[in-house]
Amino acid sequence: MTAPLLQVVGLSKHYALKGGRSLRAVDGVDLSLHAGESLGLVGESGCGKSTVARLVLRLIPPSAGAIRFDGRDIAPLKEDALRPLRRDMQIVFQNPHSALNPRRTVFASVAEPLVVQGIADAASTQARVTDLLREVGLPESFLWRFPHELSGGQKQRVCIARALALAPKLLVLDEPTSALDVSVQAQILDFLQDLRGRLGLAYLFISHNLAVVRQVCDRVAVMYLGRIVEEGPVEAMFRAPRHPYTRALIASVLPPRPSGLPEAPLAGDVPNAADIPAGCRFAPRCPLRMDRCSRDDPALAGSDAHRVACWAA
């Protein structure tokens, strides 16, 4: 097997709080992503999945850990050293309505990466931007429109065009369809699938929607309170989930058909990331809790393909 495109080891992001406490948004995450692969990162709000996205792209500096991109650790790099590397990794945000500067035309937004990176000269920029729009299925007439004149799906396509402008190897997709209608979501998912096939992109696909992840990802990692609790091939994970939290997540998904009263598989709320329970962080909500769970913190273990952090698994 070749070296992964992205390898994250022991990644942490802690924020200091008043009174000497710290908020552990991301707390020791390991993951790897090969070129052309699509990895889903799922979890509920506040689990740290969006923070992982920002760390991987080095939009924020990590507190600890290594982020090897193309074999090079980018965790300690400063902004000037990162700038050339940014061509290879781009991001698409959840809410296309706020991901485009409302005062700039589609052309200006999509051309920005080219201008910033000094790639295209003035003459070729417009041709390149027109090509990018065509790539995402938008006509040339959109060049001079403003974001408020576009629908949600069209805005998201513009965001994807901007992310593709630098021909990246890795695309981080942070909930790319959760602000869109289902009929539009299906269009964007189709398009993203097709794009990956054609351009050989690697996706880090962040989502809370398991059905979407199952459709577009090769592997899935489940996050809970800043830590990955289970990771494996998408089919194995959904067919035979091993972590009780993964099972609860899957059980919570409501199928699009009459299903009767949903069972609430978990009681209580996710604890605060400033106050992570000792031992296994899922233990207070876990239906399979044993004595050991509130003492020892389980590490991600198992065969290379399917790993789980649980004493009961």
Added chain:
Amino acid sequence: MSLALPRASFAQRHAASLRQWRFFAWSFGRSPSSMLGLAIVSAFLLVAAFGPWIAPYPLDAEGAMNLANRLKPPSAEHWFGTDEMGNDLFSRVVLATRTSLWVGLTIVGIAGAVGVPLGIAAGYFGGTARAVIMRVTDVFLSVPGLVLALAIVAALGPGILNGIVALSIVWWPGYVRLVEAKALALRNEPFVEAARAVGASDLRILAVHILPNCTSPIIVKASMDMGLAILAAASLGFVGLGAKPPAPEWGAMISVARTYMPNWWWYAVFPGFAIYLTVLGFNLFGDGLRDILDPKSNRG
């Protein structure tokens, strides 16, 4: 800014902007009070621009003496009556408009030029820069503006220029506060993160993404401040620390006129009404601008 980019045809590029402007005009026109504000502000600007041609006795503004005519009540010949020197009050009120416009623009211009960059820097960079800028701003904001301005003019010596300097010094912190809050909110917008993800420098982000999205509240505040700055300058004139008679200035005129109240009421009433109307006009205009520029009231 992205000035190196090629330009398509002007109409193509600006079709969307034109639509946006038509929308602004439409929603502005739906509010009677905004339209009244616009009318007053327009009249104020026209009078300021064409004052010398409107005023029937332009020389009276310089402080000519015509004692035979002193303190005449309003008449067909002297619409606003005459003052204690026999000067035509209508001419003096009209010509003072230009002084007020100039005073207002200068104060707001200097306050914005100082306050906006500081506010943007404080909001975007945060950390120590923000702490220092905001604490200095707080010190200024914690002292009543006019009192501080009075103290400064008292130190510099009375005069219209010193009045402007003093008012500018007390005026900029408001802009820092306004822009800092806006920049702080914009800093975490996904489109700013997207710009950072492609490697845009801080300078570029500030110029292209932060500043243009701060302009709406700045314009609204500036238009309201025009009225308030004119009022403040007139107050300085009134207490004798601003413009000096016979230079035509509303506050200074009222200052002299108050000794002629109530028998020669017109002397104080007309300059006072001019101040009132101007401040009201800029406030209504600013309110109208806020209604159309506020993103929440935009169509969406």
Added chain:
Amino acid sequence: MNALLEIGGYRLAFDGFEGRAHVLDGIDLTVEEGETVGIVGETGCGKSVLARSVARLVEMPPGRVLGGGIRFAGQDVFAMDQRALARLRGHGVAMIFQDPMTYLNPVFSIGAQMVDVIRAHDRAEGKARRSRAAARAAAAELLGAVRLPDPGRLLDRYPHELSGGMRQRVLIAMALTGTPRLLVADEPTTALDVTIQAQVLRLIAELVAARGLTLMLISHDLGVIGALCRRVVVMYAGTIVEDATAETLFGAPRHPYTRGLLAAVPDLARPGHRALAIPGHIPNLLDPPPGCRFHPRCPLAIARCAVEKPLLREVDGRRVACHRAEEVAA
């Protein structure tokens, strides 16, 4: 069975800069006492405006009723005076919304807000207002009814101290203060995580059953609708396109849009099933397509669809608005 809510020929438009947007175009819907009705559709289909219309919460202008009307328990909602309206909101119809934080005042404690609501309801119902202490006790009881732990202490906490799921429970408790007959829930769990969503949906279902409430649940999520509703109404671009029992609608949809919508949802239980997009996009309501509003995107459209607006009619045990409903394979 009694018709609790009767909406007949209801047409609503919004006047704006670009003209008049026809957001609801002849809505006919009768809800019987005790029904659980789900209203599903995508952005701009008019489902939220319809829900707000029931409690006359649509601002007019810019809104404008172009025709038809709404009757609640036999009374014309648009003819009500302020007193009757105050009684309707809360005592007749209670609403809960997507984002609970927007509907809670951040500077008052939960208890203070609930006491105010309880006393306001007393007044609206023409009863003597309870004392603050009695209202506080009633508030604690309601918080217990929505399964919030330790209601007594919760009353002294502030909205920002609660999680999203807890806030939504507080709003549900507040909605119950007036002992309403109809609960209108507009995307009540959209802002919540899936594990919390399951808890809140379960709570709503239990309250509806225990208190004999009629439920009108507005959602874009077919899973949420399928979990709670016995009857499903599908809306598209301001019209009702299909209205059937949940089994019929999910099992054998007759309207091409319903079919498209069902096919577009990725289904975790059917991994082989690839979500299919509906081509095109939702119409501009300023200038809606003539005839059937769905025809520009419809795979089965014929010439007639572009000319003649299909009316809701009975086909195969459900109401459907499609000229070709009989031909749509079950």
